Amino acid sequence: MLDREGVTKFLSGENIRCRDTAKVTQKICEMKKDGYSALQILADFDYTISHFRFEKEKMSSSFGALEKYSGMSEEFRAKTLALYNHFYPQEVDPNIPAEVKVGLMTEWFTKSAGCIISEGVSKETVKNAADTSKVKLRGKFDVFAETLKKEEVPLLVFSAGVGQVIERVFSNAKISPDNIKLIANMLEFNSENNAEQFRPPLITTGNKSTVAAQEKEYFNSHIDRVNSILLGDNIEDIQMSACVRNYSKNVLTVGFLNDRVEDRLDLYKSTFDVVILNDPDFTDVIQLFECLQ
Numbered sequence: 001m002l003d004r005e006g007v008t009k010f011l012s013g014e015n016i017r018c019r020d021t022a023k024v025t026q027k028i029c030e031m032k033k034d035g036y037s038a039l040q041i042l043a044d045f046d047y048t049i050s051h052f053r054f055e056k057e058k059m060s061s062s063f064g065a066l067e068k069y070s071g072m073s074e075e076f077r078a079k080t081l082a083l084y085n086h087f088y089p090q091e092v093d094p095n096i097p098a099e100v101k102v103g104l105m106t107e108w109f110t111k112s113a114g115c116i117i118s119e120g121v122s123k124e125t126v127k128n129a130a131d132t133s134k135v136k137l138r139g140k141f142d143v144f145a146e147t148l149k150k151e152e153v154p155l156l157v158f159s160a161g162v163g164q165v166i167e168r169v170f171s172n173a174k175i176s177p178d179n180i181k182l183i184a185n186m187l188e189f190n191s192e193n194n195a196e197q198f199r200p201p202l203i204t205t206g207n208k209s210t211v212a213a214q215e216k217e218y219f220n221s222h223i224d225r226v227n228s229i230l231l232g233d234n235i236e237d238i239q240m241s242a243c244v245r246n247y248s249k250n251v252l253t254v255g256f257l258n259d260r261v262e263d264r265l266d267l268y269k270s271t272f273d274v275v276i277l278n279d280p281d282f283t284d285v286i287q288l289f290e291c292l293q
């Protein structure tokens with residue numbers, strides 16, 4: 001039996017917006033019938049698992065961790081910051097059509113990746129950048145990850161960010177890697193310990209569905225997990241549902257809306273089943289997860 005009270009409580013949370021509560025309640029009901037053994041989680045990392053703002057201060061993305069690190073050259077920091085100032089506003093601009101945005105994002109990520117490679121960063125530099133960065137995991141993400149592990153529900157972290165920064169942030173927070181699969185931009189180092197390239201294909205904000213097609217092994221190994229919870233903060237994160245398209249019954253989509261909130265709330269409400277405002281911790285997501293048991 002669906003605990004309607006639990007669902008109602010989740011949907012009426014102060015940070016939650018939902019365009020069609022009847023439809024979402026129905027979806028939760030369907031998913032609950034199959035239970036945790038048929039569930040998997042697909043989550044973006046930057047500004048989804050991590051905070052966009054924390055105590056009014058803007059936090060860093062995994063790319064931002066390198067951009068801001070004092071161990072990088074002045075030139076690198078200036079160049080990547082200029083790229084950020086140019087391209088970030090385009091990333092969150094709801095008026096740029098998707099097909100135009102994907103090209104802009106490819107340009108940004110390619111240029112930024114190029115700067116990291118020209119800098120020839122070492123593994124230690126990446127670790128130090130992560131350690132001193134303002135990449136901040138949302139509160140209770142650790143609780144959520146532990147619960148998933150206990151319930152044997154697989155978590156895919158599918159990120160267009162820098163893989164080694166994410167790994168380090170997780171390990172610093174004692175997030176157990178069991179049960180978590182990371183797909184992200186992984187740096188590859190040469191014998192002198194200098195970053196030589198990002199393992200292709202370069203993942204950007206706009207191409208997750210294309211990349212998903214090349215990660216068939218993971219998705220095929222979870223073919224019995226016909227229900228998914230998708231967590232993202234960019235409109236394009238919705239593309240992660242393409243990962244499970246071949247066998248999926250239900251994808252419950254959750255969008256964290258962190259920036260340009262007024263301009264984008266309608267768009268987010270019509271794209272995601274549930275929208276989370278105010279950059280909160282993982283309490284709402286945990287509540288949703290518990291509705292599905």
Ligand code: MG7
Nearest residue numbers: 046061063064067084108109112160161
């Ligand atoms: N993001 C992507 N790139 C950069 C960059 O060069 N600098 C900074 N500060 N942030 C960047 O996980 C992907 C997220 O990382 C951010 C190339 C984007 O905002 C993107 O959503």
Ligand code: MG
Nearest residue numbers: 044046047233
């Ligand atoms: Mg993100």
